[in-house]
Amino acid sequence: MRRELDSTDIAIVERLSHDARVSNREIAEALGVTEGTVRARVKRMEEEKLIRITAVTNIDRFRDAALAYIWVEVERSGQTREVARTMATIPELGFVGVMLGRSDILAITMVRNAEHLAEFVHQRISAIAGVRGTQSTLGANFLKHDYRMARIVN
Amino acid sequence: MNDLSARASMRHIDLDAIDQSIIDLLRTDGRMAYRAIARELDIAENTVRARVRRMEDSNTMRVVAVTDIEAAGYGMLLAIGVQVEGRSPEEVARELADIPEVFSVNVVVGSQDIEILVVARDQHDLSQLIGEQLCAITGVRRLTPALAVDVLKNQPDWVPFDAS
Numbered sequence: 001m002r003r004e005l006d007s008t009d010i011a012i013v014e015r016l017s018h019d020a021r022v023s024n025r026e027i028a029e030a031l032g033v034t035e036g037t038v039r040a041r042v043k044r045m046e047e048e049k050l051i052r053i054t055a056v057t058n059i060d061r062f063r064d065a066a067l068a069y070i071w072v073e074v075e076r077s078g079q080t081r082e083v084a085r086t087m088a089t090i091p092e093l094g095f096v097g098v099m100l101g102r103s104d105i106l107a108i109t110m111v112r113n114a115e116h117l118a119e120f121v122h123q124r125i126s127a128i129a130g131v132r133g134t135q136s137t138l139g140a141n142f143l144k145h146d147y148r149m150a151r152i153v154n
Numbered sequence: 155m156n157d158l159s160a161r162a163s164m165r166h167i168d169l170d171a172i173d174q175s176i177i178d179l180l181r182t183d184g185r186m187a188y189r190a191i192a193r194e195l196d197i198a199e200n201t202v203r204a205r206v207r208r209m210e211d212s213n214t215m216r217v218v219a220v221t222d223i224e225a226a227g228y229g230m231l232l233a234i235g236v237q238v239e240g241r242s243p244e245e246v247a248r249e250l251a252d253i254p255e256v257f258s259v260n261v262v263v264g265s266q267d268i269e270i271l272v273v274a275r276d277q278h279d280l281s282q283l284i285g286e287q288l289c290a291i292t293g294v295r296r297l298t299p300a301l302a303v304d305v306l307k308n309q310p311d312w313v314p315f316d317a318s
Contacts, residue, residue, distance in 0.1 A: 058213055
């Protein structure tokens with residue numbers, strides 16, 4: 001279990017979640033704390049994998065981009081974690097979760113079209129040892145994804 | 155949003171190899187100094203500043219802090235399929251998107267009409283979210299949830315930017 005953020009952490013993250021290129025000095029002035037406090041807090045949160053500061057790109061700016069849900073059923077339930085771990089190493093997948101209900105594993109990726117999705121699933125997912133079958137859904141309109149909600153690993 | 159920024163946000167820009175290299179470096183370390191990026195790519199610091207500003211102003215890229223869902227206090231994550239009846243899926247999806255705990259909304263084609271990802275602090279909050287908030291939306295016929303017991307990865311680099 002990770003530690004929860006305190007109110008100063010949350011205030012800093014709130015600023016950084018809109019624009020993380022803002023300087024420590026600006027954040028410090030806005031919150032009435034020292035620049036050293038901001039620097040130390042940001043560093044600690046990054047080191048503890050509580051936050052990650054990164055560039056995100058707007059999916060609307062890329063033509064021919066659709067979101068795809070790929071549900072994976074494994075051969076034997078004991079293989080679920082191993083298959084999920086293998087899938088998590090595929091860079092194109094933005095989400096990989098071991099699920100209870102509907103299927104064993106859910107993966108989410110961005111594809112150009114239905115043909116691209118079929119090719120990706122066939123070559124990259126179905127080929128993984130232990131995968132019994134897949135079911136894919138192609139998104140028609142990706143309305144919302146709050147980038148602040150993430151699972152930060154390694 | 156004022157007129158100028160509204161117009162700027164509508165403009166498509168084409169990214170070249172330098173833009174892509176800058177994005178790649180910022181994905182690894184969002185707080186990397188302009189000077190360090192310039193040195194890494196062997197271009198002028200002013201070029202880096204101008205490129206980053208251009209991508210930000212056109213709503214193409216943002217450098218942001220991403221919070222771990224557990225650190226934010228959310229212990230549960232679910233993927234819920236939504237079947238819609240008597241209303242357009244787009245309208246229902248927009249209403250779902252207004253709920254903060256519904257952090258991803260995607261209108262889909264298939265046995266479900268909408269796929270959403272939701273977070274909840276605990277079982278009590280989850281029961282409240284599903285039983286009272288989601289079910290109360292006009293047009294929601296049936297919810298088919300799956301609980302994530304282990305999220306190995308949740309880090310999409312591409313997201314729809316909201317208008318705000």
